[in-house]
Amino acid sequence: MSQPPPPFQVFVDEHARPVLSFLRVVVGPVEADDCFQETFLSAMRAYRRLDGANPRAWVMTIARRKAIDHHRARARRPEPRAALPERVAVDGVEGSDDGLWRQVATLPPKQRHAVALRFAADLSYRDVGAALDCSEEAARRSVHEGLKKLRAKIARRTEEER
Amino acid sequence: MSTRKSRSIEQALRSATPGKADDAATLARALAERADREGLLDVAYAALDTPLGEAVVAATGRGVVRVALPGERLDDVLAELAEDVSPRVMERPQRLDEARRELGEYFEGRRQRFELPLDWRLTHAGFMRRVLRETAKVPFGKTISYAEAAERAGSPRAHRAAGNALGSNPIPLIVPCHRVVRTGGAIGNYGGGPEMKEFLLRLEGAID
Numbered sequence A: 001m002s003q004p005p006p007p008f009q010v011f012v013d014e015h016a017r018p019v020l021s022f023l024r025v026v027v028g029p030v031e032a033d034d035c036f037q038e039t040f041l042s043a044m045r046a047y048r049r050l051d052g053a054n055p056r057a058w059v060m061t062i063a064r065r066k067a068i069d070h071h072r073a074r075a076r077r078p079e080p081r082a083a084l085p086e087r088v089a090v091d092g093v094e095g096s097d098d099g100l101w102r103q104v105a106t107l108p109p110k111q112r113h114a115v116a117l118r119f120a121a122d123l124s125y126r127d128v129g130a131a132l133d134c135s136e137e138a139a140r141r142s143v144h145e146g147l148k149k150l151r152a153k154i155a156r157r158t159e160e161e162r
Numbered sequence B: 001m002s003t004r005k006s007r008s009i010e011q012a013l014r015s016a017t018p019g020k021a022d023d024a025a026t027l028a029r030a031l032a033e034r035a036d037r038e039g040l041l042d043v044a045y046a047a048l049d050t051p052l053g054e055a056v057v058a059a060t061g062r063g064v065v066r067v068a069l070p071g072e073r074l075d076d077v078l079a080e081l082a083e084d085v086s087p088r089v090m091e092r093p094q095r096l097d098e099a100r101r102e103l104g105e106y107f108e109g110r111r112q113r114f115e116l117p118l119d120w121r122l123t124h125a126g127f128m129r130r131v132l133r134e135t136a137k138v139p140f141g142k143t144i145s146y147a148e149a150a151e152r153a154g155s156p157r158a159h160r161a162a163g164n165a166l167g168s169n170p171i172p173l174i175v176p177c178h179r180v181v182r183t184g185g186a187i188g189n190y191g192g193g194p195e196m197k198e199f200l201l202r203l204e205g206a207i208d
Helices: A008-027 A029-045 A055-076 A098-104 A109-120 A125-132 A136-161 B002-015 B021-037 B074-084 B093-107 B127-135 B146-152 B159-167 B194-203
Strands: B043-050 B053-059 B064-068 B089-091
Touching (some): A008 A109, A029 A055, A055 A109, A098 A109, A125 A136, B053 B093, B064 B074, B146 B159
């Protein structure tokens, strides 16, 4: 019943991109590289305990813990905050760019993580819940609240630009 | 109205996914290096170009544990290593520089002996391992028969079992099972196919 874990290289190839996407949103593009290494090194240390039923949620749980550790470490040694976006693309797909994700970075942690897990790492709500250690329903709520705030922020900016 | 707007935000988020595939691949390579340094990498592997196609060579901390001849599927080889050695397998060519260099020289006709440490753990201890260890001593350009291989391993009548042991050789080329042929001169079987065996014996000048 319990399958042996796949070769670690296969595991990395499968999850590297969503993990990186998630981390770039929640800790920023510069620190994401470090957190990425930390995430997969931890995964490698614990690899024999891999949850074979849901490896994506498993690695995302680790990534999220690394992101939280990272924020705590940064809070202890304050650094200038990363600059906020110059401009934010709004309507539709064609105008969108990283700016939108930089707005996500300003959401409260739980919503930020939930939105990043759902849309950057492309997890199902069930897996978002597993990675956030909450119910699927709670995960869905966090994502929706995050999107609502995001829409409000964008509307405000659009107003200002007029 | 509001659903439309929310859909467009969701689409925009998805389409601007901030992790690019190339970046992820670069980070994965850096990860293998770091894992290696921290002693977490149990099995390193690398691809190797040969005149016969792309081979794969894998090593543990003890030495070369597996050579996969062209034609073997990488996925299968990795799955086998994960199951039989350790799942902590990553591509890390630098760990195989020496093996790749020696094999390259062999195919260029500039090397007759390998000086690589070997990890025998994928061979069953006992007769199988003895057959392979004896085979490893057959010099470049020479051949022996299956019966002789069996005899050298201490069981003169077990030529069939010797054939099986050679057929399951996890480290072909370096453990030169291609140098074991049928009595009477027929070339016999080979994991990579008889043409490959013929190519190798010709490369070594063992046949015309």
